[in-house]
Amino acid sequence: MTRRLTRRAFLASSTAATGFVLLHPFSARAQTGQAHLRILTTTDLHCHAQAYDYYGDRPNDTLGLSRTASIIEEIRAEATNTLLVDNGDYFQGNPMGDWMAYEHGMNEGDIHPIIAAMNTLGYDCGTLGNHEFNYGVEFMDRVNAGANFPVVSANFGASLGATPTEDSLHLPPYVILDRMVRDGDGTEMPIRVGIIGFLPPQILQWDRAHLEGAYNVRGIVEAAEAWVPRMKEEGADIIVALSHSGISASEYEPMMENASLYLAGVDGIDAVVTGHQHLVFPGSNHEGEGIDATAGTLMGKPAVMAGFWGSHLGIIDLMLARDGDGWTVANAESSVRPISQRNEDRSISALVGDYAPVVDATAEAHASTLEYVRAEVGQTEVPLYSYFALVADDPSVQIVSDAQKWYVTDILRGTEHEGLPVLSAAAPFKAGGRGGAEYYTDVPAGPVAIKNVADLYLYPNTLMAVRITGAQVREWLERSAGMFNQITAGQTDQVLLNPDFPSYNFDVIDGVTYQIDLTQPSRYDNDGNVVAPDAHRIVDLQFNGAPIDEAAEFIVATNNYRAGGGGHFPGADGSTIIFRAPDTNRDIIVRYIVQNGTISPAADGNWGFAPAPGTTVLFETGPAAEQYLGEVRARGVLMEAAGPGENGFALYRIAL
Known part of the structure; x- marks a missing residue:
């Protein structure tokens, strides 16, 4: 079908009518x-x-x-x-x-x-x-x-x-x-x-x-x-x-x-x-x-x-x-x-x-949008920020996981899936990168409004749940660990983050504990292809304090993008979906906060980097991160400010 439009000519106004304008050389010549x-x-x-x-x-x-x-x-x-x-x-x-x-x-x-x-x-x-x-x-x-x-x-x-x-x-x-x-x-x-x-x-x-x-x-x-x-x-x-x-x-x-x-x-x-x-x-x-x-x-x-x-x-x-x-x-x-x-x-x-x-x-x-986003839904006892979400367990990701896990656990009662362990996968959406040095979530303790929930969860995704094995949980995390460059043990001030890896693909899975060995190459490339089959960055993966049973089955709460194959994560290709919620992930977070009245999603430290003595890495974050540095240190992360970065970012150093 071809539409031929003649609704207006597209001749620019003459320079005589608009005053002096410097014409592009193509027009001038x-x-x-x-x-x-x-x-x-x-x-x-x-x-x-x-x-x-x-x-x-x-x-x-x-x-x-x-x-x-x-x-x-x-x-x-x-x-x-x-x-x-x-x-x-x-x-x-x-x-x-x-x-x-x-x-x-x-x-x-x-x-x-x-x-x-x-x-x-x-x-x-x-x-x-x-x-x-x-x-x-x-x-x-x-x-x-x-x-x-x-x-x-x-x-x-x-x-x-x-x-x-x-x-x-x-x-x-x-x-x-x-x-x-x-x-x-x-x-x-x-x-x-x-x-x-x-x-x-x-x-x-x-x-x-x-x-x-x-x-x-x-x-x-x-x-x-x-x-x-x-x-x-x-x-x-x-x-x-x-x-x-x-x-x-x-x-x-x-x-x-x-x-x-x-x-x-x-x-x-x-x-x-x-x-x-x-x-x-x-x-x-x-x-x-x-x-x-x-x-x-x-x-x-x-x-x-x-x-x-x-x-x-x-x-x-x-x-x-x-x-x-x-x-x-x-x-x-x-x-x-x-x-x-x-x-x-x-x-x-x-x-x-x-x-x-x-x-x-x-x-x-x-x-109307301002009136909508300013509506209060509850209170938070702790600040919700994403400045360190790519390098340490983080409250802005924790609240998303808490809400997803609460919803799925309740919705699966009375079904064939009841009784299986429920895990939750969530990623930081606002974590600097191409969005710039101000592109972070930062909600102070106190009232939580719709605008804050939208800031925590940018996309109108709907919640989904998948049923996968412990082995697939491990591979899911291996794919997520592509967020980091490979680090040489014993060297200092190496660049930590892979700039081509989007933060929305850095899933943290809550409900298990694990460490990421940065000295290993990434098992997957940025497109989700296995490129280092012998590499295993995910170490000490545990469920309930014991090594995960790779044959055991788990329910993972996530979103429609990931469950349907977005990001090419093992265990999430559309075939493992067991529940499609009628609600958006954002609405579920709102309902979770409303039901609880006051939330306190303290990061539980379920993941971190494997030790590498004598090794330090550098990463960029927003300059406003400085106010929360003490909190991250209190969770056992050996981190210090390392001066200004490029394009308005601030540099931080982590000792592994």
């Missing part, structure tokens, strides 16, 4: 038969319409479409012709998204606040990300119904076969935009811009509860190879791929999650918008054959990844040349522009202000 087309991109907005941190209940200069929009208006004026596109994960990801899904709902005719914000900016097209399915397909469809722009997706559809056909796709696979461009001498000419969208095939695992049995997916590259020739046949002059998929130089595999590099190699695609990884490209985060991180190209074609939460605007500049009755790309550039900067003293400075129309369009939802 364009001659007769040449036209500069600038593609402006956002990705992974995750419902951050305004520059506000609902978890901390305070403004935040590092995020928000209201800030990115200021750059959009400025950068449009630098080019003769522009398009604005979004690359997915737009309406889920913060308390505003949860408020809309769980409190407000989406009735017919309602406009979701992030869509209202996007409509004010005149987006030309968008695509789906994986998080669009977190609240179910029906909710997603109601959100998209309010968009004044087409949303496309070429590899998601009804379960009518192994490879969805055009008739079975849930949305149009692509759109061809009929536009007019102004060339170097001011002549307006028609152009046909094809835009096609893709999402990670792993959605069938990650949102199995919403999708299983009703929907199917296709590999990103395979879908592109099927549809791009059709777009050319229908007269697309240039084709832009919206790829809600990251960049990886790993060997190509059908259905791979981060396939943007190989997507760029598909004949007929002229530019690629990437995302999903919450990184910036061009930049220093990617390398490998076919990737030019300086020039911003994949397989020689321009590509861009614009961070996350509106932190950057991605820009692809195309110099087009008239070719008969059509256009070809003669030259291209890629770049990103941030909305904030970190200063030498670790502070953040805003580089732009708010774009008032976005603030106005989302003001009512913003106020």
Whole structure:
């Protein structure tokens, strides 16, 4: 299905009308038969319409479409012709998204606040990300119904076969935009811009509860190879791929999650918008054959990844040349522009202000979200913080495990599973890393509000329970231990954390005790493949004070992402699920706190590092961690401050 849109020309305002603007060289140099087309991109907005941190209940200069929009208006004026596109994960990801899904709902005719914000900016097209399915397909469809722009997706559809056909796709696979461009001498000419969208095939695992049995997916590259020739046949002059998929130089595999590099190699695609990884490209985060991180190209074609939460605007500049009755790309550039900067003293400075129309369009939802997140649910006797969650047993993870274990133990009474030991797997979601030096949970002792629970558990996952063996418990922990680099015994100040391992895959399993031997190599790589079959980092694994029986069976409380195969953990591939809760993990935490009134989730120290005399390691955490250093030391961790780190982080040293 092809939609041809002519709702507005996309000629930028003339510089004479707007005052002096420094034009991009492509616009300044364009001659007769040449036209500069600038593609402006956002990705992974995750419902951050305004520059506000609902978890901390305070403004935040590092995020928000209201800030990115200021750059959009400025950068449009630098080019003769522009398009604005979004690359997915737009309406889920913060308390505003949860408020809309769980409190407000989406009735017919309602406009979701992030869509209202996007409509004010005149987006030309968008695509789906994986998080669009977190609240179910029906909710997603109601959100998209309010968009004044087409949303496309070429590899998601009804379960009518192994490879969805055009008739079975849930949305149009692509759109061809009929536009007019102004060339170097001011002549307006028609152009046909094809835009096609893709999402990670792993959605069938990650949102199995919403999708299983009703929907199917296709590999990103395979879908592109099927549809791009059709777009050319229908007269697309240039084709832009919206790829809600990251960049990886790993060997190509059908259905791979981060396939943007190989997507760029598909004949007929002229530019690629990437995302999903919450990184910036061009930049220093990617390398490998076919990737030019300086020039911003994949397989020689321009590509861009614009961070996350509106932190950057991605820009692809195309110099087009008239070719008969059509256009070809003669030259291209890629770049990103941030909305904030970190200063030498670790502070953040805003580089732009708010774009008032976005603030106005989302003001009512913003106020309602604040009322929602400020509602108190109970009290905590101890602070809940995640500054040390990757290096020591931690109260912010402990409360999640306590609530999950309480819920599953109760729900399995009277079933065939009653009497089996219940363990609980939980990971720290806010633990610095790519989120920055302020990206940590920090709830002081005292009242606990919805915003604090949402801060403890960022995602709208639903609770699930799996039934696995003691041997699978061990392997689950081995997979989790990939969080750490291999350490050489006797050496000092070695870097501890593996920067490519996401904190949400660092599961701590409560109900057993164990140590992690850092001198061993990781048994699994970052993708969950066994790479060191003889390595065993998990040592002294015990249940009830005795070595675990690897043949014994256990119930593990977890979430739908992990139970369905997310992260590729042994024992969690969808086949071991014995219970699917109707409640989200976050709602279960709220109910646990409400029932108890006051909580005191002191970390019980059920895991730690195996001793390695004469060995020290360094890790980064937020500078605010200093206030809790004494508590961690009191739990027996030999830790001390080691000075400032990079990008606003603080360094700490652990003696093993």
